[in-house]
Amino acid sequence: MKKVLIAIDGSPNSKKTLLEGASLAKKNKAKLTLVTVAQTTFEADLNENEIKLLKDAVILKARVFLEETASALKKLKIKADAVLREGDPANEILLAANEIKPDIIIVGSRGKGKIARFLLGSVSRKIAELAKCSVLVVK
Numbered sequence: 001m002k003k004v005l006i007a008i009d010g011s012p013n014s015k016k017t018l019l020e021g022a023s024l025a026k027k028n029k030a031k032l033t034l035v036t037v038a039q040t041t042f043e044a045d046l047n048e049n050e051i052k053l054l055k056d057a058v059i060l061k062a063r064v065f066l067e068e069t070a071s072a073l074k075k076l077k078i079k080a081d082a083v084l085r086e087g088d089p090a091n092e093i094l095l096a097a098n099e100i101k102p103d104i105i106i107v108g109s110r111g112k113g114k115i116a117r118f119l120l121g122s123v124s125r126k127i128a129e130l131a132k133c134s135v136l137v138v139k
Contacts, residue, residue, distance in 0.1 A: 001028040005102035006066070006080075007035045007093045007127070010065045017108035017138040018069065022078050024136075032080040034069060035096045037089040040063035059086065090126035097131055104134045 006021035008014040018034075025032040040055045063084055070082040083100075085092040097105055107124045128135040 001030050001103045001133070003033070003100060003102040003104075004028075004030045005033045005035060005093075005097055005105045007037075007105065007123075008066075008069060008090070008106045009108070010062075011108065011110065013108040013110060013138070018073075019024055019136045020136070021106035022073060022076070022080075024104070026078055027081075028088040030103070032078065033071075033083060033096075033102065034066060034080050035083045035093055035099050036062050036066045037085045037087065037090065040086045041088075048069060048107055059084070065068075090123045090130075092132065093127055094130055095125075097127075097133065103135055104136055105131055106136045106138060108136050109139045 001024075004021055004025040006018060008018050022032065024030070038059045038061075040058055042051060042054060046054065066082045066084055070080050073080045083096055085096060091106070093105065105127060107127055109122075111123050124135075124137045128137060
């Protein structure tokens with residue numbers, strides 16, 4: 001295993017996903033890449049200026065989270081590249097994986113119920129189904 005991609009989103013389960021992935025990368029002396037996706041489409045009755053402000057805030061929050069996470073790993077002597085993307089999380093993680101070509105993608109499971117999973121879909125499920133490499137879903 002030479003490359004590990006960890007998709008993180010700042011959720012409580014994301015921390016567990018990060019620890020699992022960082023441990024795997026360190027054990028295998030693999031290159032580690034963190035990917036965070038800023039969801040920048042909004043279903044709200046907002047004007048153009050409000051949408052821009054909201055989008056900028058979401059991107060800034062994601063960038064800060066990603067930089068802080070990479071910095072925390074560096075303190076543990078784990079080097080990680082950090083990639084920030086915008087859009088649909090599953091699609092953007094899959095696009096990043098196609099570019100990076102990891103041996104494994106590590107994602108978290110939010111633990112949605114059956115109805116929510118059916119109605120909303122699942123980022124981890126979509127990645128597991130469509131990825132060209134192995135996928136580890138951390139619960």
